[in-house]
Amino acid sequence: MMSAMSKYDVLVVGAGVLGLSTAYHIKRENPERSILVLDKLGGPGQGNSAKSVGAFRNVFSSRTNFLLADSTIDFFTHVQEDLGHDLGLVFHGYLWLLSGRQYRRQEENFKEMSRRGVELRTWEREDLRRMIPDLVTEFEEGDEEAEVMGLEPVERGLQGVKCGSIDADRLVRFYEEEFRRLGGEVRYNVEVKRLILKPERELGLPGEPFVWQDASVKGVETVRGEEIYADRVVVAVGAWANTLLNPIGLDAFMRPKKRQVFVFKDERLERLFHSEGFNKEGVVPLLILPKAGILIKPEVSEGALWIECADNLGRPFKLEDDPQPELTYYTGNLYHVVVKYLPCFRDVQPVNMWAGQYALNSIDKTPYVFEEAGMIYVGAGSGSGLMKCDALGRIAAALYAGEKEATLYGGRAFRVSDLSVKERRVERETFVL
């Protein structure tokens, strides 16, 4: 298959969690088809999949996002419990620490989610104080810092129960192994330079495709000049999507956003690993502070806390191949919020840090799966591709098969065109704090 020109039934560009999930589900449903996955990096999920915080939740206001995540989490459980692949799942929960204002603004969302079957628990301020003694829920009268920073007291905690952590690396390896076991082929260190667009009826003239020709994506050219053709090309390259789509006049409807993770391991944080009542591990859930969308995740296996913050207003959309973490972004920025709510972080330095990018569809913050010019595009668009990966892979596989409905893990049906451009039917995600 290393000839200068090879041909497959399906070529998937991108061996991240979405590409591998898609390749696996297409192969599973079409075991006789030849499927190749390409990635420019050296192994599965080495791009941004590996750089996420590795957390999942089924708490979304949008029914679409809920279905995608909820069924994917069920699949994770199935893989670990029934199939015996340890994905490092820990259901420590998510805990949104909310001001009274924030709680009231989201109250309708919470009711709707509960009706939908999302398991939520509400904790009052006294509960939180008792269960997380390190947490500051109110600032003293005259606390000028809190006032200047616009920090609100924590009035309630909202816990999502079907939420937790997963080892992203084990997850991508699971998909990759299963895909290979079915006969799928994966090649690493192969960077795609461009999508090859060809007319349906090729004339062999220079300048094709002409404006009067119907054209579609027939394959890719790698940076080393190799041409690989396929009956169907799937693009699942996350933040890099527009570098492949834009040159042929297609749009992935997203911009690359940076997010950074800072890792803390210190005896001063020890008490957060002894917090009874939230989960069976007896640890603090993943905490979302009431300010700036700062996440603090217990990484139980390491006894570490990961602080994550995605870029927001004021931070550029800018594609980077190797985004770097900025220590001063923590020390000079996030830190000041963190220590006001959790003074135990005072003077604790991160022991590790990294940065990644995610593809943000800033219009409806919901994934895209569509077919255009014969190419299938799969993009999470939400910073939450990991926790929706299985559902998106199944939807892409249904699109590949020409089916109108995909069956998500657990049996729920999902209309494939809901994630398309032309017949898009999604609710804008409004559970954003």
Added chain:
Amino acid sequence: MMSAMSKYDVLVVGAGVLGLSTAYHIKRENPERSILVLDKLGGPGQGNSAKSVGAFRNVFSSRTNFLLADSTIDFFTHVQEDLGHDLGLVFHGYLWLLSGRQYRRQEENFKEMSRRGVELRTWEREDLRRMIPDLVTEFEEGDEEAEVMGLEPVERGLQGVKCGSIDADRLVRFYEEEFRRLGGEVRYNVEVKRLILKPERELGLPGEPFVWQDASVKGVETVRGEEIYADRVVVAVGAWANTLLNPIGLDAFMRPKKRQVFVFKDERLERLFHSEGFNKEGVVPLLILPKAGILIKPEVSEGALWIECADNLGRPFKLEDDPQPELTYYTGNLYHVVVKYLPCFRDVQPVNMWAGQYALNSIDKTPYVFEEAGMIYVGAGSGSGLMKCDALGRIAAALYAGEKEATLYGGRAFRVSDLSVKERRVERETFVL
């Protein structure tokens, strides 16, 4: 006002047709406010406004697009007829040359448009042959070229009556003069380097705005280092929008697309200027060929025909400051379609040509007018900003005033949030051939 730091009530970035229309309408409604318009080029509409084909139509399937264009065309007429500013309006009409397949696919759209009050005329093949003797409506049996090129016979012509040409340059000058007459200020050759984002409560510390600060756009910095502040910044820079928005983490939801115009003036084309029955000028309407979206516009004042084609699949989204026309794009590509339907173009060379770019919102092909981080963004997103400019300026002015509804020229109300991101309510444009 040339101090190193100046302050206005409103600063509009971009003196194209949308920026000037917006500035004019804000100033008209708020004559006491100081308003500055900046543009990097040397005069009004010197960017892509000047490079459009200068045509307008009220024929859209989307009710939103219809309202925007229809009321803007009424305003054009008002300016020329009532106010006595010659905008070079010619209502020569648009004529979509349609295959039977295309006509049937759009038939429901045509009915809906007619119900809405769009004046449409349907011409049968025999009418077209008689009225445009140069037009080939059927290809001979065994015409291999037509077959290979997938050219369909023309079965019907659909004429939009309230459609025609406008002199884009006179239009932008009208807005600019009226804006100045009301006391508005315009500075050319001033390029904005970046939007200045500042916290609401500035502390004067390095690194502001911090993640915990509410921030908004307070002004701009020019490439020469001048800082200009305003209570409200309006961004109306068309295809360049993301170069200003992306660096502060905002998205304009569009990609730059190139379009080219080729000008023909030749006695072999003379008969197209003598075509009775379509309009009072006795010229052929703007023709849309049944293939590749090729437009042929009669430029009555010059006795010339302009052929325009916007990029499509296979042509990149790529921002260019000075996009160049490609003669071979005409001779090696469009030409072959043009001469099959209009053999009078055979061997006729263009006497002039140019290229421009437009900002394409490829999701719903409908404009965006929204407020984010204190900034107002106005973008046509559709390749048809010129013909919607007056309505968009009024909607932006209503947004500036905090009103829920804008009153379009002629009195129709338009819900401002319909063009926003968060409460967007538009129909996807499906009259695309």
